Amino acid sequence: MAAMEIEKLDIYNAKSGKFVTSLYGLKTSSSVLDVKHSINLQKSVLKPERQEVRLEQKGKGLKDEETLADVGVKEKEAKLYVKDLGPQMGWSTVFLCEYAGPLFIYLWVYHRPWLLYGEEAASKPVSLCAQLAAGCWTVHYAKRLVETKVVHRFSHATMPLFNLFKNCTYYWGFSAYVAYHINHPLFTPPPLFQTYTALAAFVVCELGNLSIHLALRNLRPPGTKERRVPYPDSNPLTMLFNAVSCPNYTYEVGAWVSFTIMTQCLPAGMFALCGFYQMAMWAMGKHRNYRKDFKNYPNRKAIIPFLL
Incomplete structure (x- = not known):
């Protein structure tokens, strides 16, 4: 017609x-x-x-x-x-600002600046747990920066400029809060077995998160907004797609819970809890959209297998 x-x-x-x-x-x-x-x-x-x-x-x-x-x-x-x-700002620009801040803030606090801890703090020994925590934090946010540039394909080119200030306040503020406690000269690390076990779980979750992001990237051809139902690929870490709609969030929450157990740090646990709440909201929204847009969508939960 x-x-x-x-x-x-x-x-x-x-x-x-x-x-x-x-x-x-x-x-x-x-x-x-x-x-x-x-x-x-x-x-x-x-x-x-x-x-x-x-x-x-x-x-x-x-x-x-x-x-x-x-x-x-x-x-x-x-x-x-x-x-x-x-006013709008590019998604990638917002993400780069969000993630660069926590990386530099944490590493700055890791070196125990006199402004926060006094003149003598930098000369005191740093526990193995604090060193591993700095490494985990660095790997996580460096991974996010790289993913923003070479992995993610955004369905929207921009987001409201206000989100830049809101998101940076959240990420940068929690980074300073968590880093201050873990790198404090009086920080008491948990037993080594607990640290190493949680570290192993953190590494698996980070690899799982990356695997899901790569799988989602391959679902959307470059320059398009096409949406498809995500399924596991040959990577065993993508098998979580069989249980939840947003396994990238599941792995993300798992990484921060592991980090909290590894450091036995209350501020880290608060960061993990706040992150879980926000990601659960996002996951449930995406789950509803999947079920609405795809008639034969698989029987999955949103973020926690068998529960949520």
Whole structure:
């Protein structure tokens, strides 16, 4: 069927309901991204990446690749709603800032600066546990930085600028808090058996997390937003896909629980608990979307096998 021209498409503010502008010359075959570009021509401050276009004022944001016909806009005169998401910043830039901070902050505190511990602290011996903890922390965040540059393929190019400050406050603040206690001259390490056992679990979880990220990367062809159901591959660490929808989060939580046991540090446990709560929320959301978008989605939990 030939595309029909939409004589006038009225755009309203999704927050206030007030009229924003009218668009002309679009067709039912025009994409949501075309609508965003047309809005930007009328309202220069509303760059396409900071817009969320909705069919209804309180509705869900439409995908850029959907056409107006796909979402039910087929009348000669119609209306849509736009939400201003605010100033945006690239996902990779935000992630690099998030992860570089914890790496440098922890290593700075590891050297026991006089500003935190006094003049004599740097000359006192550092326990093997504290040394291993610094190594684990460094490996984890160095891995994240590398993954951000060469592994992850983001479905969205940008995120709100506010997230940069929120996320950096969380990661940088906890890094200083955890590092201060583990590297304190009065830090008391747990027994060596406990340290080594938890270290082994940490390494397995880090390798598992990397394996899942690589598997997810291979699901999405470069330059696309295609979504597929993830399944285990030849790597045995990806077998967790049989039990949960987001095994990358499962391994991430496992790594920080292991780190907490390895150091027997309460701030590290608080960091693990806060991280688990946030990742559980993300995992349950992704799990719901998988079940909604794929009819024959496997019987899995979101993040914890058999439980959650």
